Amino acid sequence: MTKQHEQITLAPVPQKELKTFKQELQEAFLKGLQDSFPEAEDPTEMGPIPSDEDYEHSLTAKDSVVLQILLNGERKGGVVLKMNNETQRNEVDFLYIKANAHGKGLGTKAWKAIEAAFPETKVWELYTPYFEKRNIHFYVNKCGFKIVEFYHKGHQGPNVEGEEPVSDEEYEFFRFEKVMTKESSES
Template sequence: MTKQNEQITIAPVPQEELAIFKEELQEAFMKGLQDSFQEAEDPTEMGPIPSDEDFENSLTAKDSVVRQIVLNGERIGGIVLKINPDTQRNEVDFLYTKANAHGKGLGTKAWEAIEAAFPKTKVWELHTPYFEKRNIHFYVNKCGFKIVEFYHRGNPGPSIEGEEPESDADYEFFRFEKVMTKESSEA
């Protein structure tokens, strides 16, 4: 667990640090893939995850908010969100913590800081691949999300224009939601 004096905050990412932020995010996502498929051939041959294009699209999307997760002045992770000011149905595009922050309760504290930074949120939504057991555990058991849909070939999720999935695994994602109650949004 974290020490009492350790404080998690979220802060804007300076423009000149966006390239490093993207590298950290891709490294964290690749580590999750490697941990899930240890017997697979070198997953780095697939290219970065998320792709540079997906990352750029997320950064430039309408209502995109990019923040770093900071512990005592040092970035330990980051988030890319879509904040809809009209509906307050907000989406987590990407959330990562560096490997040295895993298993210490920092991700949970980071999520609490995100909720505190966006107190008007009515519903949080996110997607994660079916094989990311650590993510599924984190979102369901630590952050209070519910799995509300499973996307697969028979129930494909929202498609990205011009993209054709290469395999069945590309279809297999969970959609999570966290409905914020009046009590939790006032806490």
């Protein structure tokens, strides 16, 4: 099938597939960590990324939307969004493309599909670790996000309800925003 006939769609993740969805998400995030730190002995010793607790918290959060990213009907990734229908300031908790599908432009097409599915969004927000150069490139250069804040030991980010504050330098991360305008939603 030629690239022009590739169709990206979004669909809810069936309840019975949530376990597989989580495994794919964690595999994709682990690949990002391994790509960033190839000299690391065994990143799996840290446990799954995101942790099972973070994943469950995102899935069960109020206004959470869990979607699979389909290419011609086959799941190639997924996204967990937190939607605020009052403010239309919406958050991307997790966005992943399966590790074996990276580098094919699917992430950019998936992001455009997400924007198209939620045209009422005024601002998209997300967080990503400082070391994830691939993510930073993707969100800034491909999707039009801006880095608006850097969290570190001296400027800690917001605490997630039920979590202990994290202050290790290993957990430095950026907050990104994309303010939607008529032009950005049409591109």
